[in-house]
Amino acid sequence: MSMDLRDWVRNVPDHPTPGIQFKDLSPILAHPPVFRAAIDWFTEQVRSINPDVLAAIDARGFVFAAPVADRLGISLVMVRKSGKLPPPVVRKEYSLEYAETSTIEIRSDAISDGQSVVIVDDLLATGGTAMAAAELVEGLGGRTVAQLSLIELAFLDGRERITARDPECEVIANIVYD
Numbered sequence: 375m376s377m378d379l380r381d382w383v384r385n386v387p388d389h390p391t392p393g394i395q396f397k398d399l400s401p402i403l404a405h406p407p408v409f410r411a412a413i414d415w416f417t418e419q420v421r422s423i424n425p426d427v428l429a430a431i432d433a434r435g436f437v438f439a440a441p442v443a444d445r446l447g448i449s450l451v452m453v454r455k456s457g458k459l460p461p462p463v464v465r466k467e468y469s470l471e472y473a474e475t476s477t478i479e480i481r482s483d484a485i486s487d488g489q490s491v492v493i494v495d496d497l498l499a500t501g502g503t504a505m506a507a508a509e510l511v512e513g514l515g516g517r518t519v520a521q522l523s524l525i526e527l528a529f530l531d532g533r534e535r536i537t538a539r540d541p542e543c544e545v546i547a548n549i550v551y552d
């Protein structure tokens with residue numbers, strides 16, 4: 375079934391703060407054939423990269439990464455907002471599109487030396503979250519080979535920041551808003 379996933383993204387103006395166009399993915403999740411098409415797309419990207427580990431970002435990254443990890447038999451690790459994971463963890467503070475700062479954490483034993491990692495999230499905005507996750511991965515000896523998201527807000531230049539920081543890291547999105 376061919377479909378444009380963009381048709382299933384709901385734009386919510388001024389959420390969570392004035393001036394932000396929130397991209398709500400609930401309609402995708404609520405319609406099984408659409409959700410399956412999204413998972414199919416994620417699966418094809420990950421299959422061709424063939425990483426050792428999928429690192430999923432709390433919380434909407436989990437929704438997309440988990441079925442892919444299951445389908446392909448790839449190890450899944452959670453990158454979580456602070457205070458959720460049991461110790462030992464490593465953490466990184468960073469700034470967000472619509473909030474001041476945020477902190478994410480990963481278990482210190484989640485990734486081992488030399489593993490290739492694809493980071494999965496629902497949406498790439500400024501790239502702050504993606505780069506913070508990449509730093510955590512690299513701090514544990516992993517190598518971020520791709521940043522994979524369903525949506526990219528290209529006007530926020532996340533792709534450029536990620537590539538400037540690490541030219542080897544692919545940036546892949548299905549729906550791009552210019």
Ligand code: AMP
Nearest residue numbers: 395396397471497498499500501502503
């Ligand atoms: P950033 O760190 O700026 O790239 O922001 C990406 C993270 O914030 C992702 O985890 C998204 O879920 C969330 N996010 C940022 N902007 C939006 C938006 N306009 N709509 C929905 N989620 C967003």
